[in-house]
Amino acid sequence: MQAALVLTVILSSLLGAFAQKPHHCKSPPYLQGKLAVDFPEGKTMVYEQFYYDALEERIRVVAAGKEGEHDVFMDRLLLFREKVYYDIIYHNKTCTKNSLDAAFVPIAIPFDAKHRAQVVLGSLSAPAEGLLVNNWVGSDAEIKANYSLTFTEFGCIPVVTLYHIDGVGHFLSSFFDMIIGIGDPSALIPPAFCFSNNTVERRDGKATNFFTALL
Amino acid sequence: MQAALVLTVILSSLLGAFAQKPHHCKSPPYLQGKLAVDFPEGKTMVYEQFYYDALEERIRVVAAGKEGEHDVFMDRLLLFREKVYYDIIYHNKTCTKNSLDAAFVPIAIPFDAKHRAQVVLGSLSAPAEGLLVNNWVGSDAEIKANYSLTFTEFGCIPVVTLYHIDGVGHFLSSFFDMIIGIGDPSALIPPAFCFSNNTVERRDGKATNFFTALL
Numbered sequence: 449m450q451a452a453l454v455l456t457v458i459l460s461s462l463l464g465a466f467a468q469k470p471h472h473c474k475s476p477p478y479l480q481g482k483l484a485v486d487f488p489e490g491k492t493m494v495y496e497q498f499y500y501d502a503l504e505e506r507i508r509v510v511a512a513g514k515e516g517e518h519d520v521f522m523d524r525l526l527l528f529r530e531k532v533y534y535d536i537i538y539h540n541k542t543c544t545k546n547s548l549d550a551a552f553v554p555i556a557i558p559f560d561a562k563h564r565a566q567v568v569l570g571s572l573s574a575p576a577e578g579l580l581v582n583n584w585v586g587s588d589a590e591i592k593a594n595y596s597l598t599f600t601e602f603g604c605i606p607v608v609t610l611y612h613i614d615g616v617g618h619f620l621s622s623f624f625d626m627i628i629g630i631g632d633p634s635a636l637i638p639p640a641f642c643f644s645n646n647t648v649e650r651r652d653g654k655a656t657n658f659f660t661a662l663l
Numbered sequence: 664m665q666a667a668l669v670l671t672v673i674l675s676s677l678l679g680a681f682a683q684k685p686h687h688c689k690s691p692p693y694l695q696g697k698l699a700v701d702f703p704e705g706k707t708m709v710y711e712q713f714y715y716d717a718l719e720e721r722i723r724v725v726a727a728g729k730e731g732e733h734d735v736f737m738d739r740l741l742l743f744r745e746k747v748y749y750d751i752i753y754h755n756k757t758c759t760k761n762s763l764d765a766a767f768v769p770i771a772i773p774f775d776a777k778h779r780a781q782v783v784l785g786s787l788s789a790p791a792e793g794l795l796v797n798n799w800v801g802s803d804a805e806i807k808a809n810y811s812l813t814f815t816e817f818g819c820i821p822v823v824t825l826y827h828i829d830g831v832g833h834f835l836s837s838f839f840d841m842i843i844g845i846g847d848p849s850a851l852i853p854p855a856f857c858f859s860n861n862t863v864e865r866r867d868g869k870a871t872n873f874f875t876a877l878l
Contacts, residue, residue, distance in 0.1 A: 481786070569784060569822055570794055570815040571696070573843035577818035579785055579794035600785040603792035607784055628788035 528552035688819035
């Protein structure tokens with residue numbers, strides 16, 4: 449009887465220890481938020497508002513920023529299941545429809561990423577003063593990139609991602625104001641004028657995972 | 664009677680609105696934590712463990728990192744009230760005692776800093792998944808620097824500070840694992856061998872506020 453009790457205690461401690469290890473997590477299926485992207489050499493800085501739906505495999509990104517001296521603006525809706533993406537221009541109600549070859553890759557820590565550190569941003573000494581995050585590193589052979597991903601321990605929300613792409617440079621994305629859920633579902637549906645005759649169709653589209661789709 | 668009630672409601676809403684505005688805060692008097700400092704042009708990267716006591720005006724910094732190809736290491740105890748700082752070398756039990764001209768400047772948002780943004784790191788959609796922070800910008804005439812300071816809304820804990828010093832470059836400090844309090848008070852007392860005959864005294868010391876003292 450006592451031996452069984454000891455065995456139970458040991459087993460549950462072991463299982464507890466395994467459970468406590470940071471795990472390769474996947475973000476919630478519905479997310480919206482903002483991010484600031486710093487492109488190679490600090491020449492381009494872009495602010496983006498995005499909507500992410502992993503169930504129906506749709507992403508909407510509205511980006512505005514500066515590339516050197518030029519203003520840049522982009523409003524893109526990626527529909528991975530339909531294998532198309534739309535570039536939407538509201539002010540003259542036109543659309544460009546492009547083919548999209550890539551498979552939808554959900555926001556997640558890749559299975560082969562290595563856990564580097566768990567740290568607290570701010571402090572856990574008092575409630576609401578700190579945030580527990582994990583940093584993961586790895587490389588993506590497909591896009592020839594090394595990455596560093598920092599996600600929250602609870603909820604698996606992205607905080608900072610850094611991609612270093614061979615021969616291109618660094619892409620630093622800082623995520624903020626993230627909401628679990630979608631506040632405006634219509635943001636993930638092409639506007640009516642995208643189905644009119646004004647819509648130009650192209651077949652040169654290419655995009656990969658969520659992060660590189662936002663670049 | 665009704666007019667008085669309306670006035671009370673209006674006044675309390677107004678006062679509420681003022682109270683809700685992010686305020687120029689001061690960090691807790693006892694803090695310890697870690698920071699990663701990225702020096703100009705990314706040539707030097709230093710990790711620091713620090714202990715901060717604003718009541719007795721003492722700071723201890725242990726820094727290790729790389730400057731180009733060279734390893735750098737520093738263990739410094741700054742005693743602002745006594746106007747001295749010690750550079751401590753444990754492995755051969757020697758000390759350098761230096762004069763310290765600067766006034767102690769507590770960790771705080773300077774009174775003339777401008778509030779730029781309040782954002783959530785992670786998400787407030789669920790408990791423990793997000794952190795509310797404020798970003799402040801301004802300039803410091805004394806050290807000829809522009810700065811961007813990101814502190815937690817609750818607790819006034821530093822998260823990221825960026826100093827751009829004229830003619831020198833950027834200093835990016837990322838704070839983490841912050842604890843309110845001091846776990847090891849002896850870290851703020853010079854070790855016994857600093858009072859022996861081996862201690863060299865110098866008079867060329869110079870340091871300014873908390874952040875530049877850590878640089």
